Amino acid sequence: MRWEELDQQPCSLSRTLAVVGDRWTLLVLRDCFLGVRRFDEFEKRLGVTRHVLADRLKKLVEYGVLAKVPYQQRPLREEYRLTERGLELHSVMLALVSWGDRHMADERGAPIRHIHKGCGQVMRPVTVCSECGEPVAARDVQIEVGDGWQDATGELIPPRLARQAGNQDR
Amino acid sequence: MRWEELDQQPCSLSRTLAVVGDRWTLLVLRDCFLGVRRFDEFEKRLGVTRHVLADRLKKLVEYGVLAKVPYQQRPLREEYRLTERGLELHSVMLALVSWGDRHMADERGAPIRHIHKGCGQVMRPVTVCSECGEPVAARDVQIEVGDGWQDATGELIPPRLARQAGNQDR
DNA sequence: TCTAATCAGTTCCAAAAAAGAACCGATAAG
DNA sequence: CTTATCGGTTCTTTTTTGGAACTGATTAGA
Known part of the structure; x- marks a missing residue:
């Protein structure tokens, strides 16, 4: 599996990680929850390169976790705000x-x-x-296979299910 | 800030991400919670390269999230098991x-x-x-600065605290 | 005995991503 | 006229991944 295919996996964890699972995204979101909204403030606080920051913010907007909101015209300046979907990541944080x-x-x-x-x-x-x-x-x-499961590779059945009552510790 | 300095930041989120915050680690841990224990099984299920897998497992052992437990002698073979510390990541998952x-x-x-x-x-x-x-x-x-906080750069005070009563939405 | 298989890695090279720095475009401020 | 602000983009170098082959101890099978 390649990293880019992650959001098509039959696993909600994979799909969440496709959004927040790389090196900087969760740190960007931490700052969002602390009230940071602007590009240069993220940059100052995180010390991430502008290149990576721009990329991460774009991705978060695409996934609907952040929204760009104009805070002034002329020149147009936009800030990043958590959406409802983003706010729901609070329990993860x-x-x-x-x-x-x-x-x-x-x-x-x-x-x-x-x-x-x-x-x-x-x-x-x-x-x-x-x-x-x-x-x-x-x-x-205890874990159980749900409706959204599909056994693409034929080998993904979790061992704990295959083992059935084998519930020694993990 | 560079990625390697992350575990020295005065922020528990940064420090947790130093352990689990890169591309594959949380997927490795997902499989641990599903009962996967052996190198080749991680590899088959995740499709990650052996190189990266070996690296991530080593790191997780160093941080005490996983432990290597021998399951046979001659040849010595070891499997990876969640420690108590690892099990406590369950709420994150x-x-x-x-x-x-x-x-x-x-x-x-x-x-x-x-x-x-x-x-x-x-x-x-x-x-x-x-x-x-x-x-x-x-x-x-509401967020408040605690005892473990130290303002290394002089600029890390969260804007929501600086703004004080400015609790419009974020 | 010879050969292949198992398992947990390591080694090597090419490709992708991140670090670091400079540059850009619109506008405002001095 | 010059500098600053803000939100980026572009460029080059370094680091990290992806992909594949190799290793070493041992067992299984022909």
């Missing part, structure tokens, strides 16, 4: 940040705190089941 | 898959279903606040 806080932080602790406006407290994100509301960890989930 | 299900799926719907063992239902992941248990979306969160 929270999950990534939370893992980093737990496993990659130094002595000083988390660099950024998230305050939940609803309750006013400093929060961590917790992933729960949509059906019963209980927290969900890796071992609490 | 769920968040990415869920976004893909919502925004990148075709007519056939989600390729894979997640069954919550606790309640037996097909589930979606929901991100809630650790303090009050309410669901959290992007607009429900």
Whole structure:
């Protein structure tokens, strides 16, 4: 498989990674969530080359994650804003940040705190089941092939399904 | 900023991306969560080059996300297994898959279903606040600089903080 | 015994992507 | 008239991938 075919894979993770799965995109989006909107501000903050930045922003606009919004005429200047689709990546960001806080932080602790406006407290994100509301960890989930699955290569059936009841640890 | 300096940034997202933020790593991890453990099986399923695969697996072992476990002697063969630290990336995977299900799926719907063992239902992941248990979306969160923050360049203060009460949409 | 197969890589070369710097075009400011 | 701002594009060099072949320890089969 080549990287460009990623968005045609029968796997939602692959398809999401086709949008955000390269070196700089998630950092661009982090800054979007921090309120950055303009080309030169992204550049200053990220230190990415202008070339790559322009490319990533274009891709994010194509996928509907960001939208270009004019903020002045003459000369026309546009800024990049998260769309609803982009805002929905927030839980991805929270999950990534939370893992980093737990496993990659130094002595000083988390660099950024998230305050939940609803309750006013400093929060961590917790992933729960949509059906019963209980927290969900890796071992609490079983995987099943759904309707969108198609076995293109004949070999993609996940080993854990093939193995059936073989649920030792992974 | 260069990619290699990413894990020294005062940002948990950067540091997480230093581990999982390149082109193939999250796909390798997806397969780990599906039960794949051996080099040649990763290769067959991902279609990544052996060169890159070897590199990514080595990095994941160095960061403690995977562990090499011998499964036979003579010749010595080792397989890759998720550590606890690796298993904790599950909520990242769920968040990415869920976004893909919502925004990148075709007519056939989600390729894979997640069954919550606790309640037996097909589930979606929901991100809630650790303090009050309410669901959290992007607009429900305010960001605050924490102890781990250090302003190396003098310019990294997030615009949303600088702007203070300027909470129009992002 | 000879040959092929398995598995987990490594090595080599060509192609693609990223880094770094300079340039461009419209406009405004001094 | 010159410089600055903003949002890019173009150019060259370096790094990373893609693709294929090779390695080394061992087992299986003819």
